[in-house]
Amino acid sequence: MKKISIIGVFVLLIPACVTINIYFPAAAAEKAADKIIDEVWQLKPGEEPPAKPTQTEPAEAKPANAPAN
């Protein structure tokens, strides 16, 4: 019985190892890409591009010293 379970472990383990070698590690590739792009473009790690330069100050609508009295 013990033997069977040990065999079972191996039967499950072997395809697990093989699988990892076949499939493309997409998440790891993204991480690698980010690292390299950060270096090539000299961005700080994890830095996204400067957010929205188009709408710089939308809060301009407030009149400076409006109706006091």
Next chain:
Amino acid sequence: MKKLFTVLSLLAATLFSSSWVSAAADLDVNTPAIAAIKNSMQARHAQLSPHYSSGAVGLTADGLVAVRDATAVPLKDRGGINSLVAAENGDRTALYKEIAVGNGHPEWAGEIRSTFAGRWVDKAQSGWYYQNAGGWVKK
């Protein structure tokens, strides 16, 4: 009893296989070949950056760069733009290949290239151009 063993062995298998997964979770990008390409691209970026901003050069959907609007290049630089783009594309292609080969899977080069294609665009500054199915788009 038998059931217990089965459950335990399944659990062990899961644990083992997940440790294999995490062992393989990183791609090695620190080979000398990759470092050399990276340095060359980093140095060239100073020249390419104004062309990205002006829209003269854009990021293509296949992880390369292309001349988008040569008229946006100052006349004196216009002759050099094609060789600049060609050099950058040579480095990029070599980079994707080296990452794949350096990790023992030359067949991954295509997928690495498409991963990069998406990430270049995501990290591009606003105002830069990139290519999608419909053509050039300003970010």
